[in-house]
Amino acid sequence: MLIIGKGQFEALGATNAEVMMKRLEKHIRMYFGDGVEDLSEEEIQDLLKRNWKRANGYGLKTELGVCAFLNAVCALGEDFTADCAWASPLLEDQQLSEDLKRDDLERQVRIELSAC
Structure with a gap:
């Protein structure tokens, strides 16, 4: 059996976050x-974080x-x-699953951009 300690688990999480x-x-x-x-590399990282x-x-x-x-x-x-x-009503709706919220967000952004 493989046992991963807390420090190792946190390190794996940090690595995954960096890759993402x-x-x-x-x-x-x-x-x-x-x-x-x-934008500089640092500014992009700040925007992302x-x-x-x-x-x-x-x-x-x-x-x-x-994303x-x-x-x-x-x-x-x-x-x-x-x-x-x-935007706020959609994003703050706790009844929506993440998948539905993401799909609705993407759809609304497309609608918003097509109106421009």
């Missing part, structure tokens, strides 16, 4: 390059959920939760 951050950074640079091209925490606060905890939230931030701005009337 790198994937999210690559995604943001690939799909939102024009909007983030002037800040909005990862915000996404988690809304129940978006998986990589796909956090959907970051897509909304990059497409609509960091204040989209205040600027878009639909």
Whole structure:
């Protein structure tokens, strides 16, 4: 039987978080390059960390959920939760599963962008 100590478990969690951050950074640079091209590596990391925490606060905890939230931030701005009337009620709805919340968020962002 393999036993993983608390310190080892925490180290694995930190490693997974770092890997996820790198994937999210690559995604943001690939799909939102024009909007983030002037940001330094440190500024991108701050953007990701800040909005990862915000996404988690809304129940978006998986990589796909956090990525959907970051897509909304990059497409609509960091204040989209205040600027878009639909955002806060959707994100604060505790009755929705993360998958449904993510799907609805992605759909609403597409609707918002198509109106521009």
